[in-house]
Amino acid sequence: MNLSLRDIRHDSSRFLLTAVGLGLLLTVVLAMTGIYNGIIKDATALPDSLGADLWIVQRDTRGPFAELTRVSSDLEERARAVPGVARARSYVSHTIQRQLPNGRPLRFTAVGLSWPDDLGGGLPIIKGRPLAQPHYECLVDSSLGLALGQRIPLGRDVYTVVGITDGLLASGGDPAAFFTLSDAQRIQNDVSNEAIRLDREARSARVRQSALGRDPELVRFSGKNAQLIPALGPSPVSAVMLNVDPGVSLDTVQARLQGWQDVTVYSQAEQHALILGGVVEKTRLQIGLFRGLLVVISAILMGLIIYTMTVDKIHSIALLKLLGARMSVILGMILEEALLLGGIAYVLAVILGNFAFDIFPRRVVIENEHRLALLVIVTAISVASSAIGMKKALAADPNEVLAA
Amino acid sequence: MSDPIPAVQARSLSKHYGEGNTYVLALKEATFQIAPGEVVALLGPSGSGKSTLLTILGLINPPDTGWLQVGGVDVIRDGAAVGDANLIRRRNLGFVFQRSNLIPFLTAEENVRLVLELDDVPRREAVHRTREILESLGVADRASHLPMQLSGGQQQRVAIARALVHEPSLLLADEPTASLDKELGRRVMELLRTAAIERGAAVLIVTHDHRALDLVDRTFEIEDGVLDTEGAKVHGATL
Ligand SMILES: Nc1ncnc2c1ncn2[C@@H]1O[C@H](COP(=O)(O)OP(=O)(O)OP(=O)(O)O)[C@@H](O)[C@H]1O
Numbered sequence: 001m002n003l004s005l006r007d008i009r010h011d012s013s014r015f016l017l018t019a020v021g022l023g024l025l026l027t028v029v030l031a032m033t034g035i036y037n038g039i040i041k042d043a044t045a046l047p048d049s050l051g052a053d054l055w056i057v058q059r060d061t062r063g064p065f066a067e068l069t070r071v072s073s074d075l076e077e078r079a080r081a082v083p084g085v086a087r088a089r090s091y092v093s094h095t096i097q098r099q100l101p102n103g104r105p106l107r108f109t110a111v112g113l114s115w116p117d118d119l120g121g122g123l124p125i126i127k128g129r130p131l132a133q134p135h136y137e138c139l140v141d142s143s144l145g146l147a148l149g150q151r152i153p154l155g156r157d158v159y160t161v162v163g164i165t166d167g168l169l170a171s172g173g174d175p176a177a178f179f180t181l182s183d184a185q186r187i188q189n190d191v192s193n194e195a196i197r198l199d200r201e202a203r204s205a206r207v208r209q210s211a212l213g214r215d216p217e218l219v220r221f222s223g224k225n226a227q228l229i230p231a232l233g234p235s236p237v238s239a240v241m242l243n244v245d246p247g248v249s250l251d252t253v254q255a256r257l258q259g260w261q262d263v264t265v266y267s268q269a270e271q272h273a274l275i276l277g278g279v280v281e282k283t284r285l286q287i288g289l290f291r292g293l294l295v296v297i298s299a300i301l302m303g304l305i306i307y308t309m310t311v312d313k314i315h316s317i318a319l320l321k322l323l324g325a326r327m328s329v330i331l332g333m334i335l336e337e338a339l340l341l342g343g344i345a346y347v348l349a350v351i352l353g354n355f356a357f358d359i360f361p362r363r364v365v366i367e368n369e370h371r372l373a374l375l376v377i378v379t380a381i382s383v384a385s386s387a388i389g390m391k392k393a394l395a396a397d398p399n400e401v402l403a404a
Numbered sequence: 405m406s407d408p409i410p411a412v413q414a415r416s417l418s419k420h421y422g423e424g425n426t427y428v429l430a431l432k433e434a435t436f437q438i439a440p441g442e443v444v445a446l447l448g449p450s451g452s453g454k455s456t457l458l459t460i461l462g463l464i465n466p467p468d469t470g471w472l473q474v475g476g477v478d479v480i481r482d483g484a485a486v487g488d489a490n491l492i493r494r495r496n497l498g499f500v501f502q503r504s505n506l507i508p509f510l511t512a513e514e515n516v517r518l519v520l521e522l523d524d525v526p527r528r529e530a531v532h533r534t535r536e537i538l539e540s541l542g543v544a545d546r547a548s549h550l551p552m553q554l555s556g557g558q559q560q561r562v563a564i565a566r567a568l569v570h571e572p573s574l575l576l577a578d579e580p581t582a583s584l585d586k587e588l589g590r591r592v593m594e595l596l597r598t599a600a601i602e603r604g605a606a607v608l609i610v611t612h613d614h615r616a617l618d619l620v621d622r623t624f625e626i627e628d629g630v631l632d633t634e635g636a637k638v639h640g641a642t643l
């Protein structure tokens with residue numbers, strides 16, 4: 001005769017309500033885990049999808065995902081000449097916030113791809129195609145909510161969405177949009193006509209005041225489009241991504257590049273560590289702490305519930321002892337109830353999570369391993385809290401039945 | 405005067421509570437025996453030691469000194485418990501109290517059958533024996549009711565069924581009819597007596613109800629912990 005099921009049946013509504021409450025709490029624990037994983041995935045999805053083996057960044061900076069870094073645009077050429085380097089691509093990124101003609105705000109991180117070497121074919125494109133023209137095309141992340149073929153005016157130009165990627169966010173949490181390198185720079189440097197005029201005048205003035213001003217030709221050029229003055233600095237890029245030849249040791253190439261005094265080189269793994277250790281570290285810790293706290297709260301709550309349930313039937317337990325029930329019968333009843341409570345709550349949390357997490361604004365990543373981990377935690381909590389009830393049950397005195 | 409093998413045999417059972425100022429000798433050298441199927445009433449004023457004796461016989465509280473055999477087996481030897489008290493309880497002892505005898509979340513039938521299943525009686529046999537004893541106590545039609553859905557008299561009858569279904573050597577009852585009215589109390593006593601005799605259990609009943617004494621074979625009287633087993637034979641003689 002199963003005593004635990006009969007005890008639960010006797011007050012099933014209370015038991016179920018308790019299980020639902022606990023289930024909701026576990027749903028939040030699961031959500032925290034998912035958000036935690038989502039943060040890591042979001043932070044690393046973009047660098048991962050770009051598929052670089054090495055990142056060359058401005059000396060002593062921590063890379064484009066952590067802070068502002070600038071390297072000169074000829075670095076790409078220099079790196080390509082290094083033995084063992086199969087591919088070198090420039091990388092630029094900057095976050096912009098504009099408005100669509102319909103008034104909707106549009107905030108994204110513009111990423112520049114090296115045309116024509118990188119058309120974005122390696123990105124997780126779920127709709128449309130990679131870039132096919134050197135200008136005025138873009139790939140946008142699905143979370144931006146733009147349609148394939150939609151035309152977006154940015155600055156002086158209008159860009160057409162030719163592809164939609166999935167789950168690519170920049171470290172700030174903004175969706176990524178991919179342009180050719182020059183388009184990305186053009187968007188970044190988009191300023192009003194008046195600003196350009198003032199900037200050119202200021203530049204000419206600087207040139208005239210410096211030693212450069214002795215060359216009248218240079219003074220004349222300094223008042224024109226900056227793109228026409230290579231010597232006065234084309235827009236630098238953020239970083240250069242490298243892929244090494246198959247069979248070539250990454251360490252060898254990295255060590256060689258480290259010898260260059262103007263740059264720092266990170267492997268993909270180091271890049272990961274920098275992102276997780278820096279940019280998302282605080283958020284990650286906070287969510288992790290929150291999750292730990294919730295587990296502790298669940299444990300305390302469950303312990304209290306099981307304790308109360310045991311106290312509520314202490315008379316029955318004393319009676320069972322009087323009837324000569326083996327201790328295992330009594331302890332088994334308490335353990336079964338705790339496991340059942342935890343089990344129902346767990347199942348509820350998993351089912352609820354499957355439905356609820358899709359509508360969360362942030363990405364929630366729950367894999368089977370996380371569900372399994374939660375199951376282990378819930379089982380441990382159930383066993384631990386039933387131990388509290390068992391302690392009470394062991395102390396139950398058959399004399400209490402006589403006294404009643 | 406009794407069978408060759410008594411259902412219960414006690415020798416020199418003593419029990420005290422407290423120390424110094426609070427010292428109470430609750431039971432003094434109690435010695436007696438009860439035969440199978442014999443029903444004995446235990447009479448005595450409040451605080452005289454009735455419950456104390458019952459808890460010692462029920463292996464709930466240990467005595468200071470003394471010997472006790474139940475069903476011919478030693479269970480207390482010189483004040484110390486011998487063997488598995490749980491096993492002796494579920495095989496050889498039955499209990500009925502004034503009230504709250506039943507587990508509230510089990511039906512009447514389950515409350516009774518539980519005792520058999522605790523001793524690993526096969527389910528089919530347990531169901532059969534449970535139905536039988538519920539019928540003989542007139543509560544078979546309430547088998548699937550929870551205790552709170554039963555009247556006081558029905559609850560006590562289920563409790564008696566629970567205390568006897570495993571055919572114990574000794575049934576201990578502490579004022580089993582105290583919460584019932586006179587008529588019902590007497591009816592329940594009759595049922596208890598019949599069921600116990602049928603199953604060959606010795607019965608020791610603590611009672612204040614002198615009107616039911618014609619239903620018992622012998623009376624023990626206790627006062628200040630001193631047990632007098634030579635209480636006159638019943639049928640009106642005592643009072
Ligand atoms: N746990 C205990 N601690 C200390 N003294 C106790 C304890 N239990 C009983 N006593 C004392 O032992 C004596 C006998 O008590 P017992 O409960 O056996 O009496 P009783 O005959 O059952 O009384 P009643 O008819 O009121 O139930 C009393 O003096 C009582 O105060």
Ligand SMILES: [Mg+2]
Nearest residue numbers: 454455456578
């Ligand atoms: Mg008493």
